[in-house]
Amino acid sequence: MPHCKYLIIGSSHAALEAVSAIRMQDTEGSLTMITRDSHLPYSPTVLPYVVSGRSKADNVALRDQSYFEQHAVEFVTNRSLSSIEPDCNTAVLDNGDRWQYEKLLLATGASPIIPPIPGLDKVKHLVLRTLEDAVALRDASQKAKKAIVLGAGLVGMHGAENLAEAGLEVTIIEMQTQVLPGYFDPQAAQMIQSAFDQHGINMKMGHKAVSISPQSSDQQNTGCRVELDSGETLDADLLLVSTGVRPIFDYCSGSHLQTDQGILVDNHMSTNQKNIWAAGDVAQAKDFYSDTKVTTGILPDAVEQGRIAGMAMSDDPSLKNYSGGVPINTYTFYGQQAISVGTSDSSSGPLNGEPTDKLEIELTVDSDKGYFQKIIFKDNRLQGISGINAALDPGIMWQLILRRIDLGAVKKEFVAQPLETGRRLMSGTWR
Amino acid sequence: MGIGYNTITFNQDKCDGCGDCMLACAQAKAGSDDIVHSRIQILTTDQPSGDPQASDSGAIELAMCRQCGDPKCVSNCPAAALTKNATTGTIDWHADKCVNCLLCTVGCAFGGITYNAEIGHVTKCDSCDGNPACVKVCPKGALEYNTSGSIYNRISDKDDLFVPGLSACQGCNSELLIRHTLRNVGTNVVVATPPGCIPGMGTVGYNGKTGTKVPVFHPLLTNTASMLAGIKKQYNRVGRDVTMLALAGDGGVGDVGFQSLSGAAERNEQQLFMCVDNEGYMNTGMQSSGSTPAGSWTSTTPVGKEMQGKRTDAKNMAKIMMMHNCEYVATASLAFMDDYYEKLDKAIAASKHGFAYLHVYAPCPTGWRFPAADTIEVCRKQVESNFVTLWDFTPEQGLRFTRSTDNPIKMAEYLKQIGKYRHLSEAQVEHLQRRVNDQVRSLKAFEQLTEVS
Structure with missing residues (x-):
């Protein structure tokens, strides 16, 4: 043995x-x-x-x-x-x-989770979790004309952008009303979504696929027809399932x-x-x-x-406790950067149910420039920060959250300049 | 043994926030005067918060890659676009593999790898292939390219000639010193360790076993230099070139050992005599010696109603040895390893022709009452406050400072770390400050003599 x-x-x-x-x-x-x-x-x-x-x-x-x-x-x-x-x-x-x-x-x-949509098992569909999946998706994207992406999480959004860049006509179907739920609040998600809209990606938000069937006209059985809960039907010759992982x-x-x-x-x-x-x-x-x-x-x-x-x-004597999972995401799309560290939405996730008078939310948005920055404090401690095209050091923000550093004395500066203030705080903390 | 790397170090106290480093970096790395391209970011604050409790109290801070030994940016990279270079120690970024996912920036808590929106990818410090542009332009010496890492590489394949498990106190500076020293001196040596901490920790051995892998003996406190002189003469007579090395404490040098030392120096005997100065008889219970500074608590200069620590000043043994016009005289501190190694090499070479004297300042956690983990920091502040100074001397060259005595840190910064000074009154601190100023002035006068001749 x-x-x-x-x-x-x-x-x-x-x-x-x-x-x-x-x-x-x-x-x-x-x-x-x-x-x-x-x-x-x-x-x-x-x-x-x-x-x-x-x-x-x-x-x-x-x-x-x-x-x-x-x-x-x-x-x-x-x-x-x-x-x-x-x-x-x-x-x-x-x-x-x-x-x-x-x-x-x-x-x-x-x-990957394969959702229990009637007919999904009867049609050819792709997922993206292994290198083989990636090569298969790449090959398929070079042959196909129309793609449907199920799910607007990270994999789906990346996949949709890639497929569209490869010249396909792409539709994303997402059950929830916003893209990237859990990482960005609805307003930030809307800004990300609008970039996809502008690039001609068809965004079916708040819709469910209720059934999927092979395209009747297609003899080789690579195409499919997706029926939405609205009754609308969509045809595609490439189906990417990206409804999360298990x-x-x-x-x-x-x-x-x-x-x-x-x-x-x-x-x-x-x-x-x-x-x-x-x-x-x-x-x-x-x-x-x-x-x-x-x-x-x-x-x-x-x-x-x-x-x-x-x-x-290995019985390392310097073993420390796990400090706990913090949602973190860096996402680049169409040359833009979206970063989210910690909780991004006070109405869902870990802060859901917190008395709102305990939370302080600082929001700066400039839609024309595609700029978004949202900072959530509780008791002068950072709970989460998210930004689109806003300069942040996510590693520093993560530490500020994990160490529960009191930002009371520098809150104004932090809100105005999270990058510089964060760097200064961490540099001082290391010494 | 691992490998040591050269690094850029930042001395916050010397930085005035001029920003020349950022400009130099932007020019070197992007051919631009826009400091957005600089991979070193100096952070000044226009409006200090005024709250001394706040960590953000107006000090100048730094964001740049620390070239971590165990880098999180590398662990977080899904595309193998970042690697720790085993030869140079820098973390290299590979443009051909980077996918712009920014996950590296999640791993860095130093602001050392950041997305540059203008060029569309992350950038980080690459140490300019060992010749950093920022260091060269720093007008205040706040940035230094610290090459002590190469020392460790140089000595890593040399044998440690002391046995493991010497019984020195935790945090002992002397053990570190003698291991480094003998590693570099090598095996062609006879070592003399007169009574003191160094034989006390087991170098001469117990029960008929030796703690040193080269010939070692235990002379009296009074005759170390003359015994080495005799052994050297016998080796010279039989035609063998062997280094004579004394590892003596400050008592064995400046007090009871002085007459034989002074005689050997006067006769210019070929030996390297090292004083490990821990400012007292620490091995026997922390009694005061001629090297103990005024005001120090020791077991023979207690603090109480009648007495507030030692009443007289320490003598400056290194200066006294310089007055013997030895072949080579130098002072050193283990917080400044490059400097120490340079001087050790010179002292070994000088001992082939005549008398070489190295005075190494050796703060003692047990006898001075400070935490064992702080030894090197105490060494560093001892020098930075000018409490001791780093210089060397040869008859031809005269005295030369190897570290500037300008802009010292406050004396209190040094004293406050150390328990034996805890009771000092303001008057006593002022006395020590005067004494330090006098010493620096006097040594500077010798330096000027050097410049004139």
């Missing part, structure tokens, strides 16, 4: 960060990284750029083979986890291999691992089972704002969690 000290399932940001953290403490302990993917590690976040052609599919690896050799990491591809037996420290793979571990990290990420933890059944929307972990990314940790998109960990546990699906959070898990697994 193969055996290793550290067994890591997954090969993206959380897994890679855990390997770095482990190797800082323990340069020799046997370490195996197993991925269901067939490539060197890459980030799902880079995939829209593979679709657009900005990144080459063979040039996005986050580590090369020599990294694994240098750091004594055994890298196993094309294998997924099928079950765990925590009582005997054993992980069972899809080919029946039984791996004995001393410490196990589950960083299996997430996979953590992959089907292998947990029978393992007594506590799960909810993801695998539940404590502040050291430890699961309820001995010698098992989870990090990244699959983990459901402490929220920064509340006592609940959340799955965030945010790259910088995956990095944080992976680091903490690796430190915990």
